[in-house]
Amino acid sequence: MTTKTAEPIDLPAPVAAYFAADTTGAEAVAQCFTDGAVVIDERQEYRGRTAIARWKAAVSAKFRYSVERLGVQVSGDQATVAGRVTGDFPGSPVELRYHFTLEGDKIARLEIAP
Numbered sequence: 001m002t003t004k005t006a007e008p009i010d011l012p013a014p015v016a017a018y019f020a021a022d023t024t025g026a027e028a029v030a031q032c033f034t035d036g037a038v039v040i041d042e043r044q045e046y047r048g049r050t051a052i053a054r055w056k057a058a059v060s061a062k063f064r065y066s067v068e069r070l071g072v073q074v075s076g077d078q079a080t081v082a083g084r085v086t087g088d089f090p091g092s093p094v095e096l097r098y099h100f101t102l103e104g105d106k107i108a109r110l111e112i113a114p
Contacts, residue, residue: 009072014107015079015100019067026057033107040111063089070095077102 011019014032021028030053033039039046039055046055065087073080079100086093094114101109 009069009081011069011072011081012074012079012100012102014102014105015072015081015098018100018107018110019069019081022056022067026053026055026060029053029056033110034103037107038109040109040113042112063087065089065092 018029018032021032030049033049033052036048037052039052041055041059044055046052065085068084068086070082070084072082079102081098081100082095083098084093084095096112096114099109099111099113100107
């Protein structure tokens with residue numbers, strides 16, 4: 001997975017850590033989350049770091065993709081990143097929204113949706 005941006009986007013530290021970790025591996029991604037964090041992707045829920053690591057490993061094994069961050073909106077502990085995801089999956093490219101709920105320096109919830 002690669003991430004690129006046309007212009008620098010100022011992301012909250014936990015969100016920036018997530019996108020950086022997404023280029024290195026499932027365990028690195030899981031460490032960006034709180035112990036009881038929830039990820040919702042393709043209408044499936046993954047709860048806890050172990051489940052999040054399994055989710056990310058499965059997605060990475062199935063598809064190669066890159067995310068171009070298009071913009072971010074931040075309000076309190078909420079951050080939404082718009083991204084264009086391009087890869088070897090059906091329907092590529094697709095624009096998705098990554099809705100993050102932050103808790104301190106970790107992510108407590110991530111929902112990925114069109």
